[in-house]
Amino acid sequence: MLSPDLKKYAIIVAGGSGSRMQAARPKQFLLIAGEPVLLHTLRRFHAFSPEMPLVVVLPETEIAAWQDLCRQHQCTIPHRVVTGGSSRFQSVKNGLAALEAEEDGVVAVHDGVRPFIDNVLLTAAYSTAAQRGTAVVAVSLKESIRRVRGGSSKAVDRSAYRLVQTPQCFRLPLLRRAYAQPESSLFTDDASVVERFGHKIELVEGSYRNIKLTTPEDLVLAEAFLLQESSVPKTS
Known part of the structure; x- marks a missing residue:
């Protein structure tokens, strides 16, 4: 279990556009079940730990x-908004700067469009x-994969690979030191x-429901997930 002495934080990166979504507005602002995607994501973190910055x-x-x-949408969830950078690296670095007064703890970096x-x-x-x-969340591949080189392809053992998701969690001092490196295309x-x-990177079993909303088909799936959740009776 997570030590109560270690504070939790989350940096939610929401810098996507609506290009692959074929939308007029950024995908984090699109509505699912009548509310912006980003608000759904914020609500999940807040429900997990209401005191979390x-x-x-x-x-x-x-x-x-x-x-x-x-x-x-009358959002009352406390959160701090910071300006992103020209790349995801710079955006996360700006998010970390907002936590500069904090000494230690565990910080999650999460895609704003994974609600x-x-x-x-x-x-x-x-x-x-x-x-x-x-701790990096990841899932096994469901389908066969092939490695493509030039004009040929070759079957690859899918059990040797994982699909990486977010959140990706780190001790705060470690992530700070890592982001003090120069940015690399790698x-x-x-x-x-x-x-x-x-x-070393530790993998944690993820969820196939933890989808990243990227294309119009993902919105259909998201609405179905929310409809299913609303129909499940809450237990006391």
Whole structure:
């Protein structure tokens, strides 16, 4: 279990556009079940730990739009909004700067357009990072894969691979030190930044429901997930 002495934090990166979603507005602002995707994501973290400091990283040009949405949907979840950078690396670095007064704890970096995290997944990720320094959520591949080189392809053993999701959790001092490195084109996510810094990455079992909303088909699936959740009786 996560030590009560280790504080929890979350940096929610929401810098996507609506290009692959074929939408007129950024995908984090699209509505599912009548509310913005980003609000659903915030609510999951807040429900998991109401005292957790939440940092939302947005492009500067989208901050006013998010503030308007918060007013429209009466969002009362405490969170700090910071301006993102020109890359995900810079955006996460800006998010970390918002926590500069904090000394230690476990911080999760999460995609703003993954609104289906749950308490079981979050507990596992935060607890593992508290004990081992890192915890990256990932799932096994369901389908066969092939490696393509030039004009040929070859079957690859899918059991040797995992699909990486977020949250990716780290001890706060470790993530700070890792992000003090110069940015590299080899950095594809936070785990790759920490790994380049020389720290082993621990994998935590993820969920196939923890989808990243990227294309119009994902919105259909998201609505179905929310409808299913609303129809399940709550237990006391």
